[in-house]
Amino acid sequence: MTVTEDAAPRTGTAAGAAPKAVATVPVRARRGPRVRRWRRLVSPVVLVLAWELVSRAGLVSPDKLPAPSDVLAVGWRLARDGALGAHLAQSLTRAVIGLAVGGGVGLLAGAVAGLLRLGDDLIDPPVQMARMLPHLGLLPLLLIWLGIGESLKISLVALGAFFPIYLNTYAGIRDIDERLVEAARTCGLSAAARLRHVVLPGALPALFIGLRLAFAAGWLSLVVSEQVNAQVGIGFMMMEAREFSQTDVVVLGLVVYALLGLASDLLLRVAERRALAWRRGLRAT
Amino acid sequence: MATRPTGDLTGAATAVTPVAVVRAVGVRRAFGPVPVLNGVDLTIAAGEVVALLGSSGSGKSTLLRVLAGLDGDACGEVTVPARSAVVFQEHRLLPWKRVADNVALGVAGRDVAGRVAAALAEVGLAGRERAWPAELSGGQSQRVAVARALVRQPELLLLDEPFGALDALTRLRMQALFQRLRAEHRFAALLVTHDVDEALLLADRVLLLDGGVLVEDVPITVAHPRTTDAPGFGPLRRRLLALLGVPAGPDAQ
Ligand SMILES: Nc1ncnc2c1ncn2[C@@H]1O[C@H](COP(=O)(O)OP(=O)(O)OP(=O)(O)O)[C@@H](O)[C@H]1O
Numbered sequence: 001m002t003v004t005e006d007a008a009p010r011t012g013t014a015a016g017a018a019p020k021a022v023a024t025v026p027v028r029a030r031r032g033p034r035v036r037r038w039r040r041l042v043s044p045v046v047l048v049l050a051w052e053l054v055s056r057a058g059l060v061s062p063d064k065l066p067a068p069s070d071v072l073a074v075g076w077r078l079a080r081d082g083a084l085g086a087h088l089a090q091s092l093t094r095a096v097i098g099l100a101v102g103g104g105v106g107l108l109a110g111a112v113a114g115l116l117r118l119g120d121d122l123i124d125p126p127v128q129m130a131r132m133l134p135h136l137g138l139l140p141l142l143l144i145w146l147g148i149g150e151s152l153k154i155s156l157v158a159l160g161a162f163f164p165i166y167l168n169t170y171a172g173i174r175d176i177d178e179r180l181v182e183a184a185r186t187c188g189l190s191a192a193a194r195l196r197h198v199v200l201p202g203a204l205p206a207l208f209i210g211l212r213l214a215f216a217a218g219w220l221s222l223v224v225s226e227q228v229n230a231q232v233g234i235g236f237m238m239m240e241a242r243e244f245s246q247t248d249v250v251v252l253g254l255v256v257y258a259l260l261g262l263a264s265d266l267l268l269r270v271a272e273r274r275a276l277a278w279r280r281g282l283r284a285t
Numbered sequence: 286m287a288t289r290p291t292g293d294l295t296g297a298a299t300a301v302t303p304v305a306v307v308r309a310v311g312v313r314r315a316f317g318p319v320p321v322l323n324g325v326d327l328t329i330a331a332g333e334v335v336a337l338l339g340s341s342g343s344g345k346s347t348l349l350r351v352l353a354g355l356d357g358d359a360c361g362e363v364t365v366p367a368r369s370a371v372v373f374q375e376h377r378l379l380p381w382k383r384v385a386d387n388v389a390l391g392v393a394g395r396d397v398a399g400r401v402a403a404a405l406a407e408v409g410l411a412g413r414e415r416a417w418p419a420e421l422s423g424g425q426s427q428r429v430a431v432a433r434a435l436v437r438q439p440e441l442l443l444l445d446e447p448f449g450a451l452d453a454l455t456r457l458r459m460q461a462l463f464q465r466l467r468a469e470h471r472f473a474a475l476l477v478t479h480d481v482d483e484a485l486l487l488a489d490r491v492l493l494l495d496g497g498v499l500v501e502d503v504p505i506t507v508a509h510p511r512t513t514d515a516p517g518f519g520p521l522r523r524r525l526l527a528l529l530g531v532p533a534g535p536d537a538q
């Protein structure tokens with residue numbers, strides 16, 4: 001069963017009619033990915049440098065926008081005396097617990113609704129209705145219910161994470177090719193084995209989309225809830241600094257938020273590349 | 286042997302040869318008000334290859350799915366061997382499992398890896414264990430699907446247009462492969478196909494499904510190994526095509 005793919009293409013160009021220069025296609029090597037990666041760093045660096053220069057030249061008052069170097073300096077100072085670390089740890093704790101709770105419940109509910117008809121009928125309608133409500137709009141109500149403590153912040157993050165996880169788990173399971181499940185059945189796989197070998201991996205791409213959206217919604221919830229009321233946390237650090245007109249600390253808070261978002265995205269990308277390695281072949285073609 | 290009584294039991298088991306591996310009696314299946322299978326009786330002897338012909342929409346796939354145990358709403362009595370395997374028209378490999386893991390799906394016992402490697406070697410894909418399904422061509426994927434069936438050492442192979450989606454040359458190679466595997470493993474098979482030549486080449490018996498029942502049972506006695514231009518195929522081909530409602534040539538009008 002070997003395919004010999006020789007002879008055939010040769011016959012195309014008959015000896016006599018040797019075609020002269022048939023539209024020479026320029027085969028220029030594309031710039032390597034490494035070059036492009038460096039090139040993409042140029043404009044951000046230029047922007048930061050311009051910001052630094054504008055601040056140093058006194059064109060913008062440091063009360064409005066401190067120079068990047070000043071932000072870095074205050075960051076270094078707060079990191080050394082442990083304040084930044086404490087705020088960061090608190091924010092991260094809230095994010096992780098909120099994402100775990102909201103994501104876990106979303107995953108469970110989405111799986112039940114996606115797998116069982118009864119679950120679909122019972123769970124999906126209320127979730128679809130509730131999802132029309134912007135979850136940050138629930139803040140006043142949550143304040144009444146939960147007060148201003150940790151549970152408020154964690155609940156808000158969990159709410160933000162729940163919906164994308166639920167919706168994508170549900171859609172991921174529903175989109176699984178029924179024929180693959182059938183083939184697994186003919187291979188003698190039990191229902192539990194089909195769940196493990198077919199449903200779970202089949203829903204994983206959608207799950208990663210949900211996770212990415214959940215991270216985004218979770219961060220947003222965290223920022224909002226920490227700025228409403230908190231005693232510790234990056235958001236609290238920024239609000240406190242605002243009262244004392246420490247603009248550099250406020251900007252530092254923004255930088256930390258941005259870096260956290262970036263780090264979580266990177267983490268997710270790495271996990272995705274590992275878990276969805278089988279898609280490489282699909283992308284290559 | 287796993288007897289699977291589905292729905293109303295028609296106990297009238299006809300006298301069949303004791304070596305029958307498939308025995309189906311009075312199989313009925315309807316989608317809504319429309320009956321697709323209307324009392325199909327079918328026996329397949331051990332090691333026998335039976336081709337199932339029929340026009341599009343006549344219920345061939347429906348019957349195969351009943352035999353494969355994939356249709357819970359069919360009525361009738363169906364007996365198939367516990368060791369059966371199915372090859373579909375599409376390869377139906379799990380894209381998130383490497384070739385070897387796809388073949389090994391649901392296989393238990395000793396030396397699974399060795400058996401998988403042997404099955405892959407038999408279909409000409411030795412050494413491709415670590416490939417992803419997405420990296421394979423259509424014919425290679427279908428060969429993996431055949432290996433996935435083979436590794437179970439089936440007594441019965443159910444094939445639903447297994448080579449229908451392949452190009453003509455690959456199909457010829459797959460037919461040759463099937464003949465070789467069949468000679469070696471002696472499995473019984475039900476081969477659903479649109480291709481009269483394929484049926485003549487591979488089958489010991491050709492069944493024709495029409496109006497929900499098997500209307501024709503044509504034994505093919507030409508000795509193996511066969512080629513499509515074997516003498517004796519001409520009249521058979523014309524007869525089968527006529528039964529399918531296709532004029533076999535300009536003179537058939
Ligand atoms: N799940 C289903 N729901 C409703 N009708 C169905 C279903 N599956 C099959 N049918 C109907 O049953 C009839 C037989 O279908 P089947 O797939 O068995 O035909 P077939 O002989 O395999 O055709 P083909 O040669 O085109 O594959 C068709 O009319 C089809 O519309």
Ligand SMILES: [Mg+2]
Nearest residue numbers: 345346347445
């Ligand atoms: Mg069919």
